[in-house]
Amino acid sequence: SKKIAIFGCKSTTRFLVENLAGRIPISRIITIAPELAHRNDVADYLDMTATAEEFGIPLYTAQSYALKSAADEEFFAREAIDLAFVVGWQRLVPEKILQTFSIGVFGMHGSAMDLPLGRGRSPMNWAIIEGKGQFFTNLFRYDPGVDSGDVLDTYKFQITPQDTGETMHFKNTLSMVHLVEKNLDVLLANHFKLQRQSEQIQPTYYPKRSPKDSLVGWELDIAALERFIRAVAPPFNGAYSYVNGEERITLLRAQVFDFTDFGLGSALPGTVVQVFPNGKLLVKCYGGLLLVHEYTCGARLVKGDLLSNGPETLNRFARNAQGNFDIPE
Known part of the structure; x- marks a missing residue:
């Protein structure tokens, strides 16, 4: 049977594990320790130790969040995992590690305009700030770039005038669970079609919000x-x-x-x-x-x-020609 792993270190990671654990055998949770999360300023961090114990899933604690340490590289080479889902993990996965997966590493990225527009950071927060009315959550296969991988499937939902950072998270998390469940069989059979992101559209990137x-x-x-x-x-x-x-x-x-x-x-x-x-x-x-x-x-x-703003100075983000915050590279 295929080896499936889940990468992450947030409450959304736990939510995905809870929703998938009964349906598929998860052979690993890949996460980071609290002190590493603190050093990397991870918002909404969740220690996955209790989750791993509760569901009886072995836990691997990465030495570096960027997965660039020798120990991490050796772990992935040795484990030979087939398929992984990344949720609540805000770093790229290096090429060297991606190559150890026989099917691939799949992650989520959403934006209000759909990819390749709105790559980058904090897209749900930016969508509310910009007054957008819809959001696309994409399940895509990781490549070494920023949200540039080929897309397997997309789920679109509404942004209401009442939505907050929290409710957007809920909607996005439900979209993610739905997309993973819907596409699991074709992924495990390694029989699926990916859609390249349009090369006619110039990609844009949202900046990180601190x-x-x-x-x-x-x-x-x-x-x-x-x-x-x-x-x-x-x-x-x-x-x-x-x-x-x-x-x-x-x-x-x-x-x-x-x-x-x-x-x-x-x-x-x-x-x-x-x-x-x-x-x-x-x-x-x-x-x-x-x-x-x-x-x-x-x-x-x-x-x-x-x-x-008292003693602080407002950080003014650059805007594009439409007055929004996603900027071409």
Whole structure:
């Protein structure tokens, strides 16, 4: 029988293992240790030890996240795994390791425009920020490039006005499980057809978003601001700002309250124009008022407080001709 492995170190990795373990014999989980994850700043990291024990799957802990150590190379050469699925693993897989798989290593990459547009990092967060209405999740065979492999299958889903970084993750994870289950038989039989990514379309790449990029820019109009808060909501670190330049505040959930200003319109954008009896905040923005339902802050907020980037400088990402953030190389 074929040897199947799963690469990953996030909660999505566990979700895939949970959903596939009963259906197929998984012979290995390939992951990284907590300290390596910490050094590589892995968001939403999950130690896979308990998962491996629970499902009785042997665990291999890689020496390097880039899989470039001699020990990792020896492991893959020795194991001769046939097929692998990569989920929750944000590094390329080197050519030398890809060659040890008889069927191939398959991973997921999604983007709102479909490949080869929107390769690169944080595509789900960017899709909400850009106000996109749809998302394509692709199951593709890894090659040494960035999301450049041939595509086996694609699943398209809707981005609703309520979606957050979390719900996008849920939808993308369900798409991934569905694509793997749907294509498993043809993969194991090594009898499948891959579709090359179009060479007529110039590939574009989204830049990496780091926790510091969740700093709120109060110069955004209210619609863009509301999307931004949803895009980086937990499990990401949450949109944050500073109260009167000092105390940090994280805006977890907010909505466009109204385009009229109830006589509160003369304040600067970022000003708390009202604190309701239950603690919810009303903040003046360009184009309207933002109601903040949930936030965390060490200070008690009062009317007149000003939210700003405080001691930090906003990182301004380059934009393409359409005003979006995926840039040709």
